[in-house]
Amino acid sequence: MNPTLLLDLGNTRLKWALLEGEHWRESGACRHVDIPQWIEAMRVRLPASTRRFGVNVAHDRLALELERQLGPIRWLVAEEQCCGVTNGYDEPERLGADRWAALIAAHHLHDGAALVVCCGTATTVDWLEADGRFRGGLILPGLTTMRESLVRATAKLPLAAGEVRLPPTNTRDAIASGCLLAQVGAIEHYYRVMEGTACGAVALVSGGDAEIIAAHLVIPARTVDNLVLRGLAVVAAASTRPTPSHDTRETAP
Structure with a gap:
């Protein structure tokens, strides 16, 4: 069976996985x-027979260089429907491809909302x-981005490691606690909005800061590695299936 290379070209890193059929042979990441x-x-x-699927939210020149060196890549773009997921964006094509892939993965990993x-x-x-x-969904600065923005926008706040403590009694802990609770608060508030119509929902948390953030959530939650790549794997698997026949004639039992 032909191998499949999955590429998640993010804002700061390239995450990748190599599959044999549906088996994850290896995976990794690089800056x-x-x-x-x-x-x-x-x-x-x-x-040469390797199939290549990718998500790109970085600069197009990086995507072009990957194609030039590795061969044609099928870049996922958001659409109205794919692999059982229906896109509720006002303009479906404007949803980020990484979010679209993560939604596809979540739908295939979890039976409920x-x-x-x-x-x-x-x-x-x-x-x-x-x-x-x-x-629909929220976008906010990530945990590290929040901390770095304080350094850029202020004269005397440091980019320093701190601990989450309530109440914080020093500047380092105040920054660490404030940025983390901003993430947690946004997630938990949106969960409560969602829970009004989707009882029993669970948060599926992925990404570089997933473990840190999930540890402070008081809503039902679990961490999942590589949601974006898992979504690409679903799309890749669907692309190998034969197109269903449209012959509607009845056959004898």
Whole structure:
């Protein structure tokens, strides 16, 4: 069976996975600056028959370089419907491809309603009904982005490690606690809005800061690695299935 390469080209890193059929053979991540070395190492290992699927929310020049070096890549874009998920955005095509892939993954990982939370450079919080309808979602600065913005916008606040403590009694802890609780508060508030129509919903939390944020949530939640790549895997698997016949003639029992 032909291998499948999955690429999640994010704002700061490239996440990837190599599949044999539906088996995850290996996966990893690298910073944008290290992509040329990653390409060089990966290119010699991939047979010509490799299928390539990707999500890109970074600069287009990086996507073009990946295609130039690795071959054609099927870049996922949001649409009105895909793999059981219906897009509720006013303009479906304007939904970020990474959020779309994460929603597809969530629908195939969880039977009920879900709050799909991806914690990276930005934090996204998306409402997914049990029947696959995406109702809409939030975008806010990610945990690290929040802390860095304080350094850029103020004269004397440091970018320093602190602990989450209530009440915080020093500046480092005040920054750490404030930024984390801003994330937690947005997620929990949106969950309560959602819970009014979707009883029994669970938050599926993914991304680099998922463990930190999920540990402070008091709503039903679980962490899931690589939601975006998992969504791409669903799309890749669907693309290998034969197109259903439209012949509606009855056959003998």
